[in-house]
Amino acid sequence: MSQNSSSSTSSCEAARARYTDHLAGIDAELQTHQATDSRMGTLRVGLFFLFVIGLGFALSTQQPFWAAIAGGGFLAFLVVVVRNETVREKVEVLQNRSRTLRRLSRRLDRDWKSLSSDSIGASTSPQSENSILQLDDRQKALAGDLDLLGDSSLFQFVSMAATTPGRRTLADWLTQPVLAAVAKQRHAAVTALAPARDERIRFYTLARDVGSSTGDPDSFVDWASSESWLPARRWLLTWGRLTAVVAVAAILGLVFATLSQDRDLTRITFFALIAIAVVNLSLAAMMLGPVAQIFSVAIASRSSVDDYAELFDAARLLPENSLASLDAGHELPVGEPKADVGSSIRSCLLGSDSDQKDSASKAMRELAGIAKAATLKHSAATFLLYLPLQAFGLWDVEVLRRLEDWKQRHGDQAQRWFQALGELEALLSLAAVRDEYPDWVSPQWLSSSDADSTLVCEGLGHPLLPDSARVCNDVSIGPTGTLLLVTGSNMSGKSTMLRSLGLNVSLAMAGGPVCCRAMQLPPVEMATSIRVSDDLSQGVSFYMAELNRLAAVVQHARELAAKPDRRLLFLLDEILQGTNSRERQIAVTRVLGMLIDNGAIGAITTHDLELADEPELLKVANTVHFRETITPDASGDERMTFDYKMRTGVSPTTNALRLLEMVGLGEEKS
Known part of the structure; x- marks a missing residue:
């Protein structure tokens, strides 16, 4: 069927125009931030050289003026580094948003080649179907016969899912039979989500961001259900806290010795600090490799954890009860759960209205605080803070203790959270189709x-x-x-x-x-x-x-x-x-x-x-x-x-x- 349709206008022209206008605004803003990033990069280099030159003259001339120049240059350098990182984060967000909108637009054009090369890979190759989508033989046969999965497929057309649970859920929904009542519930939720255009695009962008990170949800769930690493090595926590107390005492002693010009005390406290740093950094190098691996799985980055918290919050867009839209002839059969799709996802991710203390959203925000502490070393602006904390107190061990406490409280719920997120992501993918094609009807x-x-x-x-x-x-x-x-x-x-x-x-x-x-x-x-x-x-x-x-x-x-x-x-x-x-x-x-x-x-x-x-x-x-x-x-x-x-x-x-x-x-x- 490749003959021109007699319809005079495409039902999705309005959506295409919205995406084009939105992209134009993002591209203009992106150019502005990229230019700012370039200027700040040049300024950073200049301030660093000013610091080096000032430090050199200060050491050689012993002049306070050059010491002030070095100190001022270094402080200015740190300020610019922090500001520049903020600009670069904004550039990354805009680039992700631009890629999201381009994908939405390419779906409308059926630009299969571009969709296949999309970095998130909303298409699923036969190789990845088995490992990621977990299809049975009937699903594989159906998918191959009807172009449900793979390149130029229904999945590739519908999907805005970027996380593994989202892609897996959508593929399962497209290839598995379902009770009519459940299909009606899904459709009611999709219809409710369709008008929330800005919120949906924000969700797609965040999902793309976490989907391209190293924090794979399947790995996170495996970690959450695994045995904790620290209990068998509690002495590391005790040692880290002890060395932190000793280091603080040594620093105070060093200050006192400097003021009192006590050279013996100065040497003792100085070498005590050096000894603590050497021992702790050696312990970190030899024993804390698994801790770094745990961090890479559980809290791949602070932004990813924050993004998951916001993705979970998107469950608020769902109707509280889509069962009300079902007529009496389509009630769920006896024995089937009476909670509908939308309210089940809301309850799982947001908790009940009366008690939200165990909600996925709240737990992820708690985890974000731990991630902030764990990712100090990944930022140029905070690495200088991380280094003494690790050298004098085994900071990574203390963060791991907080992380495993969190796992003890919430780990058994993680799988359910990500299953609910996958369902939400599938619904939001279908909601884009519902919004873009107003001429397509409800079955x-x-x-x-x-x-x-x-x-x-x-x-x-x-x-x-x-x-x-x-x-x-x-x-x-x-x-x-x-x-x-x-x-x-x-x-x-x-x-x-x-x-x-x-x-x-x-x-x-x-x-x-x-x-x-x-x-x-x-x-x-x-x-x-x-x-x-x-x-x-x-x-x-x-x-x-x-x-x-x-x-x-x-x-x-x-x-x-x-x-x-x-x-x-x-x-x-x-x-x-x-x-x-x-x-x-x-x-x-x-x-x-x-x-x-x-x-x-x-x-x-x-x-x-x-x-x-x-x-x-x-x-x-x-x-x-x-x-x-x-x-x-x-x-x-x-x-x-x-x-x-x-x-x-x-x-x-x-x-x-x-x-x-x-x-x-x-x-x-x-």
């Missing part, structure tokens, strides 16, 4: 008790195609006991129609809007056979691979036949091509009969017109077709075009031989 879920189990889509479009290239069709599948048989020539749009349907059902289950004028959807689970390949490493031929996939689809239908609250939706594309025509017709009819006998509904495509005439299929099939048009061009050669419009009945045309001729493989004329 209407049928009750499992409804007699009519027909899936009806008015104006069904492929969500991964831009508005200008999308051709929409009315599609109806069901009721139980029937199937949709889609016939047509090669390249006419049959497979694209199947994927359009599957992608929109996935969007509906995840809680998003659907690319239709209207959609009526019974509770279903999807199973597909669209892209199947052989596996030589396992000795599996293409035909056997297809049979294995179809067996899995039939087994799925049998499992759901025993569940009154849902049925299977199957999408099969040109199946069983690896055998002769007559056996194929018998086999296909048998497979479809098994699916229908188990209450499944679905669609199958074929360009084999003999299959469409199979008597057993004629009894249950609603047949439609796509066609091509062949017209001569200016030179008299035939030109094949497709309108990608679905029509009733069996396809009246075929085009395999003409396509052979078009690529130079036609019959040679003598």
Whole structure:
């Protein structure tokens, strides 16, 4: 389906204009701060040289004037360093915000190449799917057939998720079946989040910042549930506190000795300080390597911890109870939790209204205070403070003690916090689609008790195609006991129609809007056979691979036949091509009969017109077709075009031989 749409304007033009205007303002501000950063960098170098020159003259001439110049230059240097770091932090924030807006804009343009190269990687390669997204076999098959994950996929289009829990949750929602009531709850939350544009962009930017840091949430959760490092080495804490007391006493003694001009006491206190520093820095070098590693996992940076606290606070954007929007026919079944998606996330991340002392947000702000102490050494402005604290009191050990106390109080809740954050991030990703595409509609879920189990889509479009290239069709599948048989020539749009349907059902289950004028959807689970390949490493031929996939689809239908609250939706594309025509017709009819006998509904495509005439299929099939048009061009050669419009009945045309001729493989004329 790559023909121009008849719609005059794109439904997302307003969003594109907002992003463009916002980007222009950010880029202008970014240029200003980058120029300031450059000037401050030059000033820092100048002040440092002033300090060095003043110090040199002060030592050589013993003149107070040069000592004052050195001291003033050094103080000015520190002030500029602190100010410059603030400017650089602002530059980094603006750059992250700019990248976030560019990603939002590129999604609207379906600029898949740029989206794939995005540093956060909202696409998921097959290699990362297994390690990060944790998909089962059914999810992998569905994702591969429907372009749910990977490059140029629904995930890549929808996702603004940057953290591992967010990406994992969104991928799971797009590939897993869900109860209609839960899908409605998600959609209610998505709809509530859509208008909060500034807050959403702020969230995406913060998530991108922490997603690109070394503080991976999975590693943090592993640390939070692991044994503490310090209890077996408590003597380090005692030693650090003892040396801190001795160092303070030595410093006071050194001051007193200097004032009283007691040279013996001066030497004793001075060498005592040197000895403490040497011992403590040696201990740090030899024993505190694991502590640094713990810091890199638990508090990768002070800004990351602050960002997580703010990300958790974003749960306030969720409605307190989206269950109120559910009609009585879509209540959760007996045994299902009665707390809806939005209120569950709010409760987990913010705590209850009456008691927020255990909220994730409050705990993360407490952790931010510890992170501030732990990251003194990472800042040029505070390193000179960190060095004596570490040398004379084993500062890292004291910080670790505070960190492990925090873990003792909150560690068992960390996994639940990040699961809730992942759900919030998935909802906010879908909220961007809801806001950007006002013409896309809310799916209407049928009750499992409804007699009519027909899936009806008015104006069904492929969500991964831009508005200008999308051709929409009315599609109806069901009721139980029937199937949709889609016939047509090669390249006419049959497979694209199947994927359009599957992608929109996935969007509906995840809680998003659907690319239709209207959609009526019974509770279903999807199973597909669209892209199947052989596996030589396992000795599996293409035909056997297809049979294995179809067996899995039939087994799925049998499992759901025993569940009154849902049925299977199957999408099969040109199946069983690896055998002769007559056996194929018998086999296909048998497979479809098994699916229908188990209450499944679905669609199958074929360009084999003999299959469409199979008597057993004629009894249950609603047949439609796509066609091509062949017209001569200016030179008299035939030109094949497709309108990608679905029509009733069996396809009246075929085009395999003409396509052979078009690529130079036609019959040679003598």
